[in-house]
Amino acid sequence: MTWRKWPFLGVLLLAGGLPAAAAAHGDHAEVTPPTAISQPKPSWPEGSDQGREVRVTLFLTVDQEGRVSDAKLASATELPSGSG
Known part of the structure; x- marks a missing residue:
């Protein structure tokens, strides 16, 4: 009766090693860092925007991977002045 347990134990050992082998072959998600989108500076004079408060609304386009592909x-x- 004990000889029937050995093939079953061998199958468990083989199945336990498969996930590690798959991970060793690059079967994982690739993570990419976010990229910055540069926008032109506002047309205000250089020194005059000190102390101003501006409310900004942006439209962002996000692709399926979660990256921002467009910003408007x-x-x-x-x-x-004094609000807030």
Whole structure:
């Protein structure tokens, strides 16, 4: 009766080693770092934007991998000083 247990034990040992072998062959998700999207500076004079508060609305297009593929400025509204 004990000789029937050995093939079953061999199958368990083989099955236990398969996930490690698959991972060794590169079967994993590739992670890519986010990329920055550069936008042109606003047309305000260089020193005049100090202390301003601006509310900005952006439209972002995100692909299936979760990366931002496009960014568009929808609106930029200068808030009255002292608000917030």
